[in-house]
Amino acid sequence: MDEVTLYHWEPNANSGKPMLALMEKGVPFTSHYIDMLQFDQHKPEYLAINPQGTIPAMTHSADGQKRVLTESTAIMEYVNDRFAGPDLMPADAQDRWRVRWWMKFMDQWLGPSFSMIGWSVFVGPMVRQRDPAELDAAIERIPLPERRVAWRKAISGDFSAAEMAESRRRVSLGIARLEEELGKRPYVGSNQYTLADINIFNSTYSLPLSQPDLAGKDKTPNIMRWLKRVYTRDAVKKTWAMGKTDLANRYGLIMAEIEG
Amino acid sequence: MSAILYHGEPNGASLTVLAALAESGLAIECRHIDLLGGERHAIAGIADPVARDLGIEGEGPVLVAGGEAMTESVFLAQYFDEAAGGAGLQPADAHARWEMMMWCRQITERLSPAAALLGNMANAQEAIAAIPDDTFAALTASIVSDDLRERWQALHDGVIDAAQIADSEAKVAAAVDRCEKQLGDGREWLMGTFSIADLVTWSWLAGMQPLQPAAFADAPLTQAWIVRTGARPSVQAALARATVPDPLRAWAPGPEINRWG
Numbered sequence: 177m178d179e180v181t182l183y184h185w186e187p188n189a190n191s192g193k194p195m196l197a198l199m200e201k202g203v204p205f206t207s208h209y210i211d212m213l214q215f216d217q218h219k220p221e222y223l224a225i226n227p228q229g230t231i232p233a234m235t236h237s238a239d240g241q242k243r244v245l246t247e248s249t250a251i252m253e254y255v256n257d258r259f260a261g262p263d264l265m266p267a268d269a270q271d272r273w274r275v276r277w278w279m280k281f282m283d284q285w286l287g288p289s290f291s292m293i294g295w296s297v298f299v300g301p302m303v304r305q306r307d308p309a310e311l312d313a314a315i316e317r318i319p320l321p322e323r324r325v326a327w328r329k330a331i332s333g334d335f336s337a338a339e340m341a342e343s344r345r346r347v348s349l350g351i352a353r354l355e356e357e358l359g360k361r362p363y364v365g366s367n368q369y370t371l372a373d374i375n376i377f378n379s380t381y382s383l384p385l386s387q388p389d390l391a392g393k394d395k396t397p398n399i400m401r402w403l404k405r406v407y408t409r410d411a412v413k414k415t416w417a418m419g420k421t422d423l424a425n426r427y428g429l430i431m432a433e434i435e436g
Numbered sequence: 437m438s439a440i441l442y443h444g445e446p447n448g449a450s451l452t453v454l455a456a457l458a459e460s461g462l463a464i465e466c467r468h469i470d471l472l473g474g475e476r477h478a479i480a481g482i483a484d485p486v487a488r489d490l491g492i493e494g495e496g497p498v499l500v501a502g503g504e505a506m507t508e509s510v511f512l513a514q515y516f517d518e519a520a521g522g523a524g525l526q527p528a529d530a531h532a533r534w535e536m537m538m539w540c541r542q543i544t545e546r547l548s549p550a551a552a553l554l555g556n557m558a559n560a561q562e563a564i565a566a567i568p569d570d571t572f573a574a575l576t577a578s579i580v581s582d583d584l585r586e587r588w589q590a591l592h593d594g595v596i597d598a599a600q601i602a603d604s605e606a607k608v609a610a611a612v613d614r615c616e617k618q619l620g621d622g623r624e625w626l627m628g629t630f631s632i633a634d635l636v637t638w639s640w641l642a643g644m645q646p647l648q649p650a651a652f653a654d655a656p657l658t659q660a661w662i663v664r665t666g667a668r669p670s671v672q673a674a675l676a677r678a679t680v681p682d683p684l685r686a687w688a689p690g691p692e693i694n695r696w697g
Contacts, residue, residue, distance in 0.1 A: 243531055250537050257530035269519040270501060276511040277487050284545065285492050288695060322694070342695075345582070353486060 178259075179237040180205040183225060185212040186423050187415045189291065190248040191232045192378035195418065197252040197371065199411035201261030205234075207418060213302050218317040229319045249279050252371045264374070266366040274365035275372040278357070282376050286350035289343035290379050295330040296340065304331055351383065351390045351399070358398035362405070369406075377406050382426055384433050404434045439464050439501035442479055444471035445686035446674040448552065449496030449509035451639040454674035456513035456632065460520040464499075468679060471495045471688035472563055474575035479505070489580035493544070494552065494587065495688035509639070510540045513632045525632050532627060539626065539633045543640060545694060547611040550604035551640040552690020556591055557601070558647050560687045564591045587689040600693065608644050609651040612658055615641070619657035624664065638665040643684035 182198065182205050184191035198205050210216040210231050218229045226233040226246055234245045236258070245251045256264045266272055303311065311331055318324045329335060354376065357364060364372040381403060383391035393400050406412060407430075416427050441457065441464050443450040450471075457464060469475035476495055482488065483503035491498075491507040499506040499515070506512060517525040527533050556564075567575065572592055579585040590596060615637065618626050626633045642662055645652055652659055665671060680686055 245531075245534060247538060247541065250534050250541070253537060254530055254534040257533060269515050270504070270506070272518060273506055273511050273515040274487075276514065277506075277508055280492060280508060280511070281490065284694075285490065339695075342583075353490065356486070 177238075178203075179235075181208055181235045182206070182232060183208045183210050183222065183234070184232040185210055185217075186419050186421055187378075188419075188423055189287070189294075189378055192415065193248040193374055194232050194234055194251040194255060195415045196374045196378070196411055197255045197264060199415050200264060200369075200374070200409075201255060201259045203255065203259045203261065209420065213299070215314040215317070218314065218319070223319065227319060229317075229323065249283055249371070249375060252374065256371060264369070264371045266368055266370060268366070271366040275370050278365045278372045279375045281350075282379060286346055287379055289346035289350070292335060292339065292343045293347065295326075296333060296335050300330040300333050304333070347387065348390055351380075351387065351396065354380070355396045355398050358402045363402070369409075373402075373406060377403070377412075381407070382430055385426060385430055400434060403430075407431055407434060439499055441466045441497060441499050442469045442476065443467070443497040443677070444469060444476075444495065444688060445680055445683040446678050447643055447683050447686050448548070448555070448639055448690060449493050451671075451674050451683075452509040452632075452635045453497045453499075453512045453516075454677060455635050455639070455668070455670040456509075456516045456525060458670035458673040459525055459635075460516035460523040462516055462520050464516075466677065468677065472560060474578055477575075477578040477580070485580070491581070491584075492691055493548070494584055494690040494692070496690075510544060510632060510636055513635060517632070524630070525635075527627060527629060527631060536627050536631050536633050540636050542614070543611065543633075543636050544691065546607050547637070547640050549691045549693045550607035550611075551644055552687060553596065553600060553604045553693070554608065554647055555643055555685075555687035556689060557596060558687075559685045561591050561594065561596075564588065564689075565594055567592065583692055584689065587692065591689060603693070605648060605651075608641075608648050611637070611641060612651045612655050615658040615661065616655040619661055626661075630668075634661075634665050635671075638662065638671065642666060643687075646684075 180198065180203055182194055184195055184207065186192070187195050210222060212231065216222060217231045223229055225235065225244060228246065230246060232248055232251065234251050236243050236245065245254055265275060315324055315327050318327060354364070361367055363369055364376050380399070383399065391399055419427070441453065443454055443466060446454050454466065457466070469479070476488070476498060479488070479498060479500065481503065482500055482505045485505045487507045488498050488505035493508055496507055496509055497512065499512055506515065513525060517523045527536060576585050576588055579588065615626065625631065626637060645662065675683060
């Protein structure tokens with residue numbers, strides 16, 4: 177009997193990717209909520225699962241073996257390959273290439289810019305109010321040196337004007353390219369709903385609220401049509417119902433904006 | 437559908453893709469382009485250039501198929517493997533495939549930018565700095581990606597800081613360590629069976645041996661694997677496409693070093 181456990185934060189960005197992929201495939205899984213803002217991901221219980229201290233992570237027990245999988249996009253590919261259910265990759269080789277290209281574009285070029293902005297306006301201010309000594313101790317527990325640097329920067333709000341400007345440039349360019357892409361075909365990279373849609377949706381679902389100058393009904397009609405198509409999927413609704421923070425409330429606001 | 441593979445000298449991303457093409461057995465026309473001459477940014481017949489223009493890999497090869505520019509060496513290798521109906525370059529088991537993709541991502545995110553920086557500094561920086569100003573201005577004006585253009589400019593101006601060099605040297609050493617551990621159980625290939633992981637790792641690491649010999653000194657398994665992989669007919673066929681005596685010294689501006697997260 178297969179047993180799947182997913183360690184995740186909110187249905188958002190990286191954590192949302194395997195949540196949605198599992199939901200779309202209809203794979204039952206045990207949800208283990210990791211509160212990123214409480215640094216749950218650096219606590220010994222979680223480091224025993226994923227010593228890198230990054231979320232999400234998934235364990236899959238089958239045929240007497242228990243495997244730990246990390247890296248959100250790679251987990252999604254595993255989920256799609258390993259389990260029955262609708263195929264979340266297109267059959268055509270060039271479509272498959274395009275799906276992979278868009279996922280890398282998001283994961284390595286555009287996503288880090290969304291993330292930098294998100295951390296500077298959301299994550300940093302949320303955790304900054306805590307006791308500095310407690311925060312210092314929490315940061316010292318982070319296993320990956322680059323993540324330690326990232327958290328320090330976020331907490332101290334230490335992003336340079338040049339870094340933020342570059343992130344804004346990438347977000348603006350990335351949104352424009354996505355708008356073009358969704359003018360060519362109904363979904364990202366192909367004519368069917370795939371891992372690329374899940375990947376990119378998780379970082380763009382709130383654009384009409386978070387980047388109203390760049391995205392919305394008039395500026396990006398193709399993105400808005402696509403968002404609406406994805407929003408109404410059962411798997412998306414079920415996944416969002418698992419949210420525990422104010423992010424969940426935002427989904428409703430965006431839905432109203434899209435349907436209005 | 438007719439397709440043309442535009443590639444640089446067989447090293448780095450171009451080497452991975454040329455060798456994968458040879459492994460796949462597909463008959464696709466290959467055309468050499470001068471990467472340092474900016475020819476990648478002037479390929480004719482591209483109706484859909486977004487992947488060329490926003491390629492994360494930098495001056496990697498471009499496959500033009502049906503007017504669409506296709507880039508990123510790992511994904512092109514997967515494309516050849518899948519378009520050939522399965523040429524054995526990807527494990528059949530889902531977990532083994534996850535391991536291969538994780539490995540390839542480590543290599544392309546960490547080793548590739550580091551190797552490209554060190555390789556360019558040692559072998560291409562002088563040539564890029566020597567490009568006359570008006571020629572250089574025309575070349576960089578043809579580059580759509582602002583961040584790729586900045587990497588060309590940094591090499592042209594010789595403004596690479598010492599911390600970046602040190603970080604890149606550490607990343608090359610870390611990649612060798614990873615290989616040595618991976619090969620520690622006596623396996624022949626990085627994933628057990630031969631795969632894209634061998635091609636992509638070899639393509640960025642083989643050229644580092646003469647530049648960073650100390651990193652390889654205590655890595656006999658990796659050294660033997662470099663010899664073994666280099667002897668594969670597909671790698672030999674790729675290397676035979678070189679137009680210079682030592683293609684492993686041929687570099688052009690590569691992927692960017694991770695900026696955040």
